[in-house]
Amino acid sequence: MKNSASVIGMMVSAAVAGSFCEVARADESALFKDSTATLQARNYYFSRDYSGIVGPNKQSKAEEWAQGFILNIKSGYTEGPVGFGVDALGLLGIKLDSSPDRVKTGLLPLHTDGSSADEYGSLAGALKMKVGKTELRVGELQPNLPVLAFSDIRLLPPTYQGASVVSTDIEGLTLNAGQLRSTNLRDSSNDQPMYALINDPINPRRIANITSNRFNYAGADYTFNDKRTTVGIWQAQLKDIYQQRFYNLKHIEPFGSWKLGANLGFYDAQDDGQSKAGSLDNRAFYSLMSAAHGGNTFYVGYQAINGKDGFLRIGDNISPLGNEVPTYEFAAPKERSWQLRDEYNFAAIGLPGLVVGARYLKGDNVNTGRGFEGKDWERDLDIGYVIQSGPFRDVGVRIRNATARSNYRTDIDENRLILSYTIKLF
Template sequence: MSKTPLARAVAFATLGASFALPGMAHADFIGDSKASLELRNFYMNRDFRQDLGQPNPPAVTGKSPTEYRSKSEEWAQGFLLRYESGYTEGTVGFGVDAIGTLGLRLDSGRGTSGTGLLQLDRETGRAQDSYGDFGVTAKAKVSNSTLKLGTLMPKLPVVMSNDSRLLPQSFQGGWLNSAELSGLNVDLGRLNRVNQRDSSDHEVMLVTNSRNASTGAGGARNITYRGGTTSDEFNFGGLSYKWNDSLTTSYHYGALDNFYKQHYLSAVHVLPLGDKQSLKSDLRFARSTDDGSSNVDNKALGAMFTYSLGYHSFGLGYQKMSGDTGFAYINGTDAFLVNFVQISDFAFKDERSWQARYDYNFAGLGIPGLSLMTRYISGDNVDLGANRDEGKEWERNTDITYVIQEGPLKNLGIKWRNATVRSSFGNDLDENRLIVSYTLPLM
């Protein structure tokens, strides 16, 4: 049976790690290994609703963005091959993880590219036929502390790897996680390169001035830079403590060298209210300040309260920005904000926003595997500068997900994501995403 290039790459990485550890027992290294292949078929359509549509980037037209398109639309197939080894025996256990990714273009036109599903050619602006990456992570474990060096996908309040398109965003760097004390997690690390979700290049990092370039709303964040616009150093650290089954609190610190420093406090509490009822409180506060070449100055306060009753969940959220700028984070990542949703983050200068959300698990009607999420977020008070009215925006999201529970297609997942955005200072758009995914265990 012939193997794909991705399968061969992971196999070689595994063999290489084994040969690199001579004289050590490999029973746990091999016996505890896991591998899987995820197939991800992704269709995305973004319909620009304003009169002229969305300006084409210069790379597409070869000149200044005076030509407009009414939509972005692409269809692609992704393959994600993941391998995670166990550890060698001994006081210090060694192991290796690997991930190989491949994205294939199924449909994309010159005038409809730019959804973030596919890598664009830098000269023509056309979507490339294929792109991908291969990443390896070396790891060492002592007791309950693990050090990882290489390809990383952190999910921490100050740096959250994005996986909302065909292939995930990844970083290069080092990350130490320690859980020596019961209930306490400690994280320390440094990142120096990022591979964006629609790229195969490992590049230095940028600070975001607008969550998505297609919103045209970067100026509303009011972040400016002096000198260069990139950084090759992001340092992070954090403490998370689980006091009991109901309460977890955390503090995290992140610093993008020469751009900003950020302190993050959060608390999550779940209050049981009786049979199949609970109230979850999620509180978050971040303080961001400049570091060198930027003017970053922001306080971000957020709170989300969710009442669960059987198969239903009802949520209410509030988010408030204050300071001289909007919220800052590494370009392309997710932001740990209660109103960071499908299109907008509602984190522009002085913005206030409210969210109402409803979730339902159709297992309550005898259809396990089917779920619904819908929410509405409204933001106002955005500071757009002198002589301009305050900016306002709203967004509506709906997710419908079904995972097949039995039969030959068991665990096949189908998700439809719909969003509508209206803004007085950015683009109006309607968006649909259809994602079909299946993960095949290999070992």
């Protein structure tokens, strides 16, 4: 683990080095003139109160406060039929407040004595090559895929080490393929093997100690109908643990002054290869319908989990399921769940920068393995505001309050306060 001084030094050095791109703008090479660099400062307070605790962990509260910095440098490409470039990503997290009896928020790494680290960070890069509209990246990656969602929901985002190819040479068609070898989790500065999480009411982490150094994926999305309809098919494999297929349909339909939307998805997963985690069987269907009018967007969602197991994913990440929320997942074996959500953008009434969202989710029919039907519900309130003018222009403030209750798992009351500001370096 790098100390904060060394990581800050590397990040500052990278930012200073980037200033040479300002001089290099006179160079016609797109490698320099298309380069960008940003530094995001993120201040994060996270608090969860637990009650009706189920399971071996009897910690009644998780509460920490930390400051993060995310440096993102992206070059352009050299000129010619084959273009080359390089990207760099610097991450730094600093503890502001914590205690051994309030850890495990996902903001900070843990030491072996149970206390959280004072700081953690990393600096890594990726080489990239482009031919036409096909791009190859090798190195530090942040994929955002239906089979591996980008889970930037804590102080610092997770990263992966491997190679990816994205091609848009055929109009309307996007092809993806890649292999990931290791991961740097959201609260870690060390590369490590990947593991799977399974939504299991009895033992949620029963396969988390089984790891793999190969996550292979391939997918295709085709957009047509004046870009209003997209269909997708994906295949993923966490070698010797599980394999998963995904089928997706998205559509947007104007209806007078309304805009109606549909997002339908189906996952089918089984154990893979040597089946190191044992026999696995999961099928998950979700539907998320939307209706937008003025500043309002209304959502109705339905989700059904089938097979003997709950939903499978790479840990520690969210999934793209329609009823996935950061507190409860509503993806336990046999679970059926509904969602109602409303988001309002106050720009519609002359208050740009302010967005408020509220949602309610309810699940039942859970196979708890304890002789009774599992039920759960969650209510979330999100308020986000980006200051529009003055000395604090572009500073973002986000507040989240969540209440989650269940008859088979621990109840949660959660609050988050996130302040963020992004500086464009060049």
